[in-house]
Amino acid sequence: MDDCCANWGGLLLRAELMAENDWWWCVYDLLNDEIQVASSNDQTGGCFTGEIAREEAEKAAKEYLRVEIFMQRDLENDNNAISKYISDLKILDARLFHVIKSLADKLNLDHLSARELLAESKEWEAELKASHQLTQHFLDVCAEDADEVKIEDGRVTSVTFNLKKEESERLPPIQTNSKPLTIWQRIKQRFTKKP
8 A cells, every 4th residue: 555544633644655665644634724734744864664654643643632732622620521631641642740730720720639630540540650659759868958858647748958058057968989979869779779
């Protein structure tokens, strides 16, 4: 097959063999006067197979839809619309941070409320768990040098640093082989497997 089309999420994805080992692809927005939103003409380098052309068209379509959904879809406090929005963003490989920020902005929520709303979605369960674990490791390491530490249920939940404090008042950095470790090096140690 040397020419193929697919309708996907209101978009038309098309790929065509132009010459031997030279595929062209394009994405059109069917709901917006069939404008061309991306094509292989916008890229350097070519597509040598139909499969690569299809993958590039799908990638461009996902990015276009992700931007369109983030920027243009209005949300109201309608649980079905919110659930669909959250599901759509998962399908489009949206980043967790962007989804939380988008929910907060569109529904006028604070960050924690948007995160709790997202927690109701099974699709985002693994990402939220991983994000929570990373945040906890980060807080644990930060607590070692923080000026104030808040602990709830045996876990560090908040750290505060006094940035106006004189350098001489600060605790000395943790030493290893006479070389101070930065906070990022200490976080990295938490994720390094020990023999």
